[in-house]
Amino acid sequence: MTIVIGSAMDIVTHCKVPRYLHNDLPLGNPLGAPDDRASHRYSLLKAFAMTDATSPLVTVSDLRWPGDPDWKSVYNRIDDSNRDQLLKMGEENRRKRAENKAQGLTR
């Protein structure tokens, strides 16, 4: 039996998985904020509670991010401050991919 614990509702539900515990937290700490052992335990208990399900199930945890309340606007933000930098990142990414391919580093 598989239980997914994550923080990307759209991607996981698009994929379709048997049991998904959604923690609405920044990507990086799916169990809870760093060093918050009570939250990590809480998430595991929530996940194991889903073992009783008899059909595919999505559970949304009530854990909340304890830091910046505006955290949801940060990830992959695009604005005038980073447009040029993003284009450079893309060029570097494409150069690296071509280099890997030339070296046979591909699956």
Next chain:
Amino acid sequence: MAADFIPYMERTRLYYRAQGFTRDYVWATHDDTPFHTLKKPLNTCRVTLITTAVAHPEIPKPVRKAESIPFSEVPDSFLTDELSWDKETTHTDDRESYFPIESLTALIDDGVIGSLADRFHFIPTQYSHRATIDEDAPAIARACIEDDVDVALLVPI
């Protein structure tokens, strides 16, 4: 109140377009959802973890494959820098926040679950659906069967 989950697929599409990529990534989806019920009490179940955090960073990213690694060899810290997560808002210095081995051990001590399996599993975040669906996922499934795993917790960063 309506849920305000971050639309990661849409944000990611826009983010890569802003980097000059012309073809949008297509996320995996399946027609059917595989589903199994538990055949025995939870407090007798053997549990494992599946992580996207990198245990062996010496292997180049493009050719990383699924690995099944003894829990006795869990690194103190995994490589997470190459993965996509919110590096402005948080950090991954606390391994437990994505690989909760101490919390799982405590739940064994408390009688909530039975035991940990011998091995945990690394699933690489490959661009290729084929690599994940045809090779990595079956390899991990086989390893879980070999280890008599009852419950696998898949915790992608």
